[in-house]
Amino acid sequence: MFKALRQEGSTFSTQARSYRTGGRLNAKVLVLNQSYEPMSVISARKAIVLLYLGKAELLETLEGKQLRSVSLAMPFPSVLRLGVYIRLPYKNIILSRKNILRRDGHRCQFCGRGDLTLTLDHVFPLSRGGEDTWENLVCACVNCNNRKGDRTPEEAAMPLRRRPMRPNHVTFIRQFVGTVNERWKPYLFLH
Numbered sequence: 001m002f003k004a005l006r007q008e009g010s011t012f013s014t015q016a017r018s019y020r021t022g023g024r025l026n027a028k029v030l031v032l033n034q035s036y037e038p039m040s041v042i043s044a045r046k047a048i049v050l051l052y053l054g055k056a057e058l059l060e061t062l063e064g065k066q067l068r069s070v071s072l073a074m075p076f077p078s079v080l081r082l083g084v085y086i087r088l089p090y091k092n093i094i095l096s097r098k099n100i101l102r103r104d105g106h107r108c109q110f111c112g113r114g115d116l117t118l119t120l121d122h123v124f125p126l127s128r129g130g131e132d133t134w135e136n137l138v139c140a141c142v143n144c145n146n147r148k149g150d151r152t153p154e155e156a157a158m159p160l161r162r163r164p165m166r167p168n169h170v171t172f173i174r175q176f177v178g179t180v181n182e183r184w185k186p187y188l189f190l191h
């Protein structure tokens with residue numbers, strides 16, 4: 001189960017975009033640790049297995065949706081809580097281009113656009129000693145990156161939309177709240 005959760009966690013970013021609430025078995029379900037800490041996002045199919053095996057309890061369902069088979073009808077799961085506490089193995093997310101883009105929601109952190117070619121920009125320029133860190137790298141469109149050049153956001157009068165920070169797994173789960181399910185918000189501290 002643990003391995004399965006980890007695998008799901010690493011691939012949910014791409015899958016979450018194709019989420020539908022139409023009762024499909026690949027719909028997304030939020031998994032909380034026993035401590036109620038948000039842990040991962042898994043498919044409804046895996047959620048059903050966890051429930052069936054008694055490994056998790058159902059906290060939230062999708063209203064008006066049901067899962068049916070020949071012998072079974074149950075509410076469609078939306079949020080699960082694991083029955084036992086699992087230590088998270090991936091406290092540190094690797095600094096990579098892909099993960100910077102994920103953290104920034106694939107949007108330029110200067111102009112907010114997501115439809116242009118995206119690059120990584122060093123907030124404090126590389127040419128002046130800026131480092132490759134979570135706090136110094138942001139997603140920027142080619143236009144903004146060129147415009148900013150070897151200047152800081154202050155020097156270029158191009159303020160960042162938000163301060164870049166090291167993400168954790170909850171950061172990534174949060175990005176999908178708007179498109180996934182209102183019922184997840186309380187569990188992701190987004191009241």
Ligand SMILES: [Zn+2]
Nearest residue numbers: 108111141144
């Ligand atoms: Zn831009």
